[in-house]
Amino acid sequence: MTVTLADVAARARVSPATVSRVLNGNYPVAATTRERVLRAVDELDYVLNGPASSLAAATSDLVGILVNDIADPFFGIMAGAAQTEISGPEGSSGRARGEKLAVVCNTGGSPQRELTYLTLLQRQRAAAVVITGGALEDPAHIAAMSAKLARLADAGTKVVLCGRPPLPEGAPEARNGSVLAALTFDNRGGGRRLTEHLLTLGHRSIGYVAGPTERTTTRHRLEGHRAALAAAGVAGDQDRLTVHGPYTRSSGYDATRELLRRDPGLTAIVAANDTVALGACAAVRELGLRIPEDVSVAGFDDLPFSVDAVPALTTVRLPLFAAGARAGRLAMGKEDPPPGGIATIGSDLMTRGSTAPPRG
Amino acid sequence: MTVTLADVAARARVSPATVSRVLNGNYPVAATTRERVLRAVDELDYVLNGPASSLAAATSDLVGILVNDIADPFFGIMAGAAQTEISGPEGSSGRARGEKLAVVCNTGGSPQRELTYLTLLQRQRAAAVVITGGALEDPAHIAAMSAKLARLADAGTKVVLCGRPPLPEGAPEARNGSVLAALTFDNRGGGRRLTEHLLTLGHRSIGYVAGPTERTTTRHRLEGHRAALAAAGVAGDQDRLTVHGPYTRSSGYDATRELLRRDPGLTAIVAANDTVALGACAAVRELGLRIPEDVSVAGFDDLPFSVDAVPALTTVRLPLFAAGARAGRLAMGKEDPPPGGIATIGSDLMTRGSTAPPRG
DNA sequence: CTGTTAGCGCCTTCAA
DNA sequence: TTGAAGGCGCTAACAG
Numbered sequence: 195m196t197v198t199l200a201d202v203a204a205r206a207r208v209s210p211a212t213v214s215r216v217l218n219g220n221y222p223v224a225a226t227t228r229e230r231v232l233r234a235v236d237e238l239d240y241v242l243n244g245p246a247s248s249l250a251a252a253t254s255d256l257v258g259i260l261v262n263d264i265a266d267p268f269f270g271i272m273a274g275a276a277q278t279e280i281s282g283p284e285g286s287s288g289r290a291r292g293e294k295l296a297v298v299c300n301t302g303g304s305p306q307r308e309l310t311y312l313t314l315l316q317r318q319r320a321a322a323v324v325i326t327g328g329a330l331e332d333p334a335h336i337a338a339m340s341a342k343l344a345r346l347a348d349a350g351t352k353v354v355l356c357g358r359p360p361l362p363e364g365a366p367e368a369r370n371g372s373v374l375a376a377l378t379f380d381n382r383g384g385g386r387r388l389t390e391h392l393l394t395l396g397h398r399s400i401g402y403v404a405g406p407t408e409r410t411t412t413r414h415r416l417e418g419h420r421a422a423l424a425a426a427g428v429a430g431d432q433d434r435l436t437v438h439g440p441y442t443r444s445s446g447y448d449a450t451r452e453l454l455r456r457d458p459g460l461t462a463i464v465a466a467n468d469t470v471a472l473g474a475c476a477a478v479r480e481l482g483l484r485i486p487e488d489v490s491v492a493g494f495d496d497l498p499f500s501v502d503a504v505p506a507l508t509t510v511r512l513p514l515f516a517a518g519a520r521a522g523r524l525a526m527g528k529e530d531p532p533p534g535g536i537a538t539i540g541s542d543l544m545t546r547g548s549t550a551p552p553r554g
Numbered sequence: 555m556t557v558t559l560a561d562v563a564a565r566a567r568v569s570p571a572t573v574s575r576v577l578n579g580n581y582p583v584a585a586t587t588r589e590r591v592l593r594a595v596d597e598l599d600y601v602l603n604g605p606a607s608s609l610a611a612a613t614s615d616l617v618g619i620l621v622n623d624i625a626d627p628f629f630g631i632m633a634g635a636a637q638t639e640i641s642g643p644e645g646s647s648g649r650a651r652g653e654k655l656a657v658v659c660n661t662g663g664s665p666q667r668e669l670t671y672l673t674l675l676q677r678q679r680a681a682a683v684v685i686t687g688g689a690l691e692d693p694a695h696i697a698a699m700s701a702k703l704a705r706l707a708d709a710g711t712k713v714v715l716c717g718r719p720p721l722p723e724g725a726p727e728a729r730n731g732s733v734l735a736a737l738t739f740d741n742r743g744g745g746r747r748l749t750e751h752l753l754t755l756g757h758r759s760i761g762y763v764a765g766p767t768e769r770t771t772t773r774h775r776l777e778g779h780r781a782a783l784a785a786a787g788v789a790g791d792q793d794r795l796t797v798h799g800p801y802t803r804s805s806g807y808d809a810t811r812e813l814l815r816r817d818p819g820l821t822a823i824v825a826a827n828d829t830v831a832l833g834a835c836a837a838v839r840e841l842g843l844r845i846p847e848d849v850s851v852a853g854f855d856d857l858p859f860s861v862d863a864v865p866a867l868t869t870v871r872l873p874l875f876a877a878g879a880r881a882g883r884l885a886m887g888k889e890d891p892p893p894g895g896i897a898t899i900g901s902d903l904m905t906r907g908s909t910a911p912p913r914g
Numbered sequence: 915c916t917g918t919t920a921g922c923g924c925c926t927t928c929a930a
Numbered sequence: 931t932t933g934a935a936g937g938c939g940c941t942a943a944c945a946g
Contacts, residue, residue, distance in 0.1 A: 209933045244677035246923035248605035249938050264634045270625035277660045295674045297657035300637045314655040317604035472862040502832040504864035558939060569917045606939035609922050
């Protein structure tokens, strides 16, 4: 029925072992023999049987990239960059070589699905796994993840974290080598500088639309914000000026209305990310207020659309593409891990039209 | 070293076959036996060996979703929806059941990579493949794709096209059953209605920023545009009023400057999609022109950010999520293919603030 | 309902 | 440089 290695061997009049060797390029094969084999492969339109190959070799060429939300460019950009590094130059005809199948898995932010995908990848004996985005801060989930990652590492799967802090100290299993590298964004620093910018402009009443609770990204950005406030001696009931919600446009919209209802005197709104900021802008405008004259609005991430908002959004730029690419290289062993396996990736404050000094 | 099925069998004091049966749930197993096996699985922390399983069963639980650009929400939304249908309810603990590994592959729009991914998926004996987005109209590539898809179908892989027209008639190999279903967007109709809207408003000088050449999506949208123009008897050198470029923001920006340079009297710009439209808006504004008073701008797709543009973007809504979900269901056999294997998915004109009657 | 028996297709020592 | 042979871990008929 389907063409097998043996068929190719028969046609090329060599042994199956030889065909295997030319396909994998791991052993010396005479040029003329190789030629003959390759011709037979083409003539028969042979395609390697991945499962059989993986079973015998005890490894596979699958590399998984986990993302929280594939419809969000924040993840799309990182995943695309990683995939580019992993899949190699497009010229490769997919015949052999270190050809890897980089593949992205959408967890939808569900911890359950995250674990499920990891198990599925483990089943496939994945060569590497890149996990992007912030982590859930639930102890049970952290423990489960640590254990799972340790298992993966045991089986030889390289694990790289991208945009996520390293596993907490409390997970001894995971400490030694389970995670090859963790590239973490400077969310705290970025959040702090953003709010400092607002404070410098003269704002003293700032509302904060935070992301979902129990997520590292959310917490770090919020901590940066509050650290700036504290350093400037700005008091106020911070909890009353903070509303949590998912990283969506509608969350930004709803939260902003709520914040402005709680304190109509707010002169600035800081959003958990750019998408949320867009919703915040819509809410502000709908209330008949102008940006930035009446209310300044700021975001985080600097996604592509942010510069096209009107007015252009002040935000914190994260080098998503570069980070994703680096994670991909790390996973492929094309780059050495940073010392200690941890690297913090800096962020840049992008000051644009959506923020200005408060009225009067 | 690693735990195998035999280990579990030994611990549960049953045969390997029985363990396999409870894991796959395909054959009746006594409740008490199942209980014992499951316990052993947990105690040993056993994870099925995917390659071995796929080899023996001659199928795998991998489902590939091909996208042109993972960083573009257009694809992200479809892929996410498809993945949701394929991966099943999140409650599933990933133990067994029809658990599939839905995985997205980023071709970057490269035909070469598209073929490579298909080969890699073929290697893995993928259960299904969902191909999203427009197709390249190069005869050689079409032939290669048809042949490849026919091979995949032969091997039992379900192939579903989402947002892409069915394979051309000229590919006999592919006609009978190679593609399970093709869900195609009504790009032509949407393009026509959009331009009719502009014509109704009174526009007669309309510039068009088209997508990359040789792509079905590009061609169909443009054809719709020109059909509307022709029906309204609007003459003019259409080629001079059309500029092609990639589906990017900067392409929209550059092309719009070029169009306005060629004909400063343009009162409207139609963009290939919303991302391109954003770039067009930026260019228009930068030239000191107002939207929509001086120039109307329209997009296509109705991506989430479009409603937040200022003014909100008039565009053609494509039900991306619904289409992706349906493609996923089709791939899983959860839904019957449409008659003839082809379904056209309608589009909706969203009239918003970025279009208005021309001046004077 | 459960055990036994063969492979699935390939890789990898070991010899030649 | 090449061939022969065994086994990777699991599933799928068959029996029983």
